[in-house]
Amino acid sequence: MVQPKKGFVYLVGAGPGRADLITLRGAELIRVADCILCDKLANPALLELARPDAEIVHVPKRIGPGSVTQEQINQTLVAKALEGKTVVRLKGGDPCIFGRVTEEVVALNEAGVGFEIVPGVTAAIAASEYTGIMLTDRRYSSQVAFITGREADGKEDSNIDWEVLARFPGTLVFYMGIGVLGRIAERLMACGRAAETPAALVANATLPTQRVVRASLNEIVETCRAERIEPPALIIIGAAAEGDSELDWFMKQPLFGKTIVTTRDTAGNAEFAKKILDRGGNPVAFSTIAIQPLTDSNEFLRVLTHLGDYDWVIFTSPNGVRIFFEAMAALGKDARVFASKRLATLGVKTAATLAQYGIKADFVPTVFTGRELGRQLVAIANLNGKKVLSLRSELATNDLLEVLETGGAIVQDVPLYTAVPKTGDVEALRRQIEDGQIDWLTFASPSAARNFFDAIPPDAVNAGRAKVASIGPVTSEQLNKLGVRVDLTAVEYTTDGLLDAIEAVERGDGS
């Protein structure tokens, strides 16, 4: 664990784009900081690591009015440190590669403020490794140069020697060059670099929106204009820019470039988004549901006082477990309320959530429906005359209860939470669907489907190119009832199963 220094500034590299490419030390410092000054290029998801009470200052350096000057950033850094705070200055990529760290350090030294520099993965390195463009390769590039494009505009005090760059026998990587790409290409060619030299642009490196455009040096400007490449982007020039498709792992992932809408509650969407990102997809969160605890109901409180009467307790979702233990904590109780109870869970994730509270479930069958859980529990335990407490969502179906009762159990079903409709930015999503920007709409529960199509008419989806993927038959049935064309129903009723099924379709071996 980092021992944060007070009245001190950490100049931290946020890495190239994808949030988890930051260093471990960088992430730990974000967790403990009192104040974070954040660059535009640093992934905003990193700020979720920060303490809830940490002060976050966004310092985008744009050209034009409303922008923050380097001088203002220096002053803010000094002022926050002199207030005795642990300050993290979060910069895209590596802080010292075209990062103006020198100016910040001079200001800190003048004010007598201590500092540390935490390296980060610079954009060039990451762009190379996420595209198969090797910056160095013993066959054709034994050297690499990082160059700022800012000075291509004929600035008098430019340090760039175009003659040398034109002759450079390795890979050239230009940062901040997209606005002056034409000048860069012209200058290199004017100084003798061959017009057919391979060139590539890599935009949004390491993000699911990453793009690569290739052309020869004399055609790269036109190609980028036609492809509408936007910053941030790097320009790579030299034999390396041709790329090696053997080494391109990132863009070959089946979900790469696929925009996938998730329609769960906020926490569910965040968890699902991680899985989509891990497979190279581009998640778009659209909340349809807010989870609302019902643990202040009289029914729940009454059952708590009689927990001792039950033989088995069943949890069917991680949400249920979390809400139950939050309610326990509020009442000053803990896992000991279950001391002599036997516990069953629906799904390994529910069991894993229970384990976080120190409880090992007694029965965790690998099933995905309440009915199947009930069947298996009846098969392994003699439930005849036994008292079973089921703690679930108010919206759960009665299948589980019916099966248990058929097995002779005396069942008490107490709702722990309910889900209320809550929709995200409807207009924005509808536009994206109608413009053909969405590849998949995913539904992980019937209530998500209902709430989604209350907000967006089924015809808007049926008429477009977005495909509809459902987590299982119950959700598909609901979608059918709503008049929605279902393109795919997962075989395994989990979010991983849903993504496996989407991958199969994208690979061309699915239904």
Ligand code: SAH
């Ligand atoms: N310190 C940063 C660079 C800052 S200069 C680093 O080490 O990466 C800003 C330039 O970096 C942008 O104009 C662009 O050329 C490049 N850049 C940063 N992030 C990028 C990304 N994800 N994809 C492509 N280029 C990126």
